[in-house]
Amino acid sequence: EAGVAQSPRYKIIEKRQSVAFWCNPISGHATLYWYQQILGQGPKLLIQFQNNGVVDDSQLPKDRFSAERLKGVDSTLKIQPAKLEDSAVYLCASRLAGGLGGELFFGEGSRLTVL
Amino acid sequence: QQQVKQSPQSLIVQKGGISIINCAYENTAFDYFPWYQQFPGKGPALLIAIRPDVSEKKEGRFTISFNKSAKQFSLHIMDSQPGDSATYFCAATPRGQNFVFGPGTRLSVLP
Numbered sequence: 001e002a003g004v005a006q007s008p009r010y011k012i013i014e015k016r017q018s019v020a021f022w023c024n025p026i027s028g029h030a031t032l033y034w035y036q037q038i039l040g041q042g043p044k045l046l047i048q049f050q051n052n053g054v055v056d057d058s059q060l061p062k063d064r065f066s067a068e069r070l071k072g073v074d075s076t077l078k079i080q081p082a083k084l085e086d087s088a089v090y091l092c093a094s095r096l097a098g099g100l101g102g103e104l105f106f107g108e109g110s111r112l113t114v115l
Numbered sequence: 116q117q118q119v120k121q122s123p124q125s126l127i128v129q130k131g132g133i134s135i136i137n138c139a140y141e142n143t144a145f146d147y148f149p150w151y152q153q154f155p156g157k158g159p160a161l162l163i164a165i166r167p168d169v170s171e172k173k174e175g176r177f178t179i180s181f182n183k184s185a186k187q188f189s190l191h192i193m194d195s196q197p198g199d200s201a202t203y204f205c206a207a208t209p210r211g212q213n214f215v216f217g218p219g220t221r222l223s224v225l226p
Contacts, residue, residue: 004158033214042121042204042216043159056213091158104149104214106158 002026004107006092012113018080021110025074025094029105031055034067034077035091037109043091049075082114117142119207121217128224134192136220138205141186145207150179150190151216153202162203163190195224 005024013019025032030051035043046065048056051072060067064083069075079086089109096102120139128134138148149164165172165179165188172179178191192199205217 035216040219042119042206042218043214044216045213048213093158103161103164106151106160108156108158 004092004094004105006090006107006110008110009108010111010113012115013082015084015114016081018078019082019112020079021077021090021092021112023075023077023092023107025092026105028096029094030072030097031095031102032069032075033093033095033104034075035093035106037089037091039088046077046090079112082112084114087112087114117213117215119205119215119217121205121220123220124218125221126223128195128222130195130197130224130226132195132224134195134199134222134224135189136203136205136222137187137189138207138217139185139187140207140215142207142209142215143186144209145215146210147208148179148181148188149206149208149214150177151204151206153204153219159204192222195222197224197226200224 007022032049034046037043046060047067049069052069067077089111091109093104093106150162151159152162153159163174163177167183176193181188200223202219202221204219206214208214
């Protein structure tokens with residue numbers, strides 16, 4: 001079974017530029033998450049989708065971050081304009097369904113460096 | 116109330132020793148408590164998980180101890196091996212919704 005796919009693995013941009021990350025979850029997984037992991041910290045939820053609907057985006061900095069999950073499959077996370085403090089690993093995770101049970105599977109992440 | 120506290124921040128153990136990592140939470144709505152293992156350059160991977168209806172769960176060398184009244188849970192790694200050197204995150208979730216992660220413990224197992 002293929003895992004969660006993310007691209008690009010690494011991205012270096014100047015501040016105020018834009019960047020987009022792509023995630024393809026495990027086939028059949030209805031729930032998709034984007035997490036931000038700053039070096040030395042635990043993952044912090046940015047947004048959670050259930051199929052193509054947003055379940056929780058309360059911690060997403062909406063003035064610069066946006067995410068979509070068209071057709072309830074793959075998802076894109078965009079940052080525009082980027083700030084220095086956005087330097088982090090952006091992890092995508094998927095789960096079979098919301099509610100009780102179900103393991104959370106992570107991709108390898110997209111490491112963003114903002115100069 | 117959504118926070119999960121984790122200690123220690125880092126841990127050094129000799130090969131064959133026992134590694135113990137502790138976590139605490141406040142939100143009584145949390146009902147699923149997984150532990151994730153993360154190697155450098157990789158995403159976190161589920162190691163073991165427990166629900167609050169049991170006090171202990173063991174899988175191989177890994178054991179979760181859960182104290183519902185104290186709102187604490189811990190990971191014990193028996194016979195620690197150099198290959199166990201990684202960062203460990205405890206997490207908690209209410210009804211499978213937002214997974215809240217602890218800050219992580221960097222474990223180093225010396226050969």
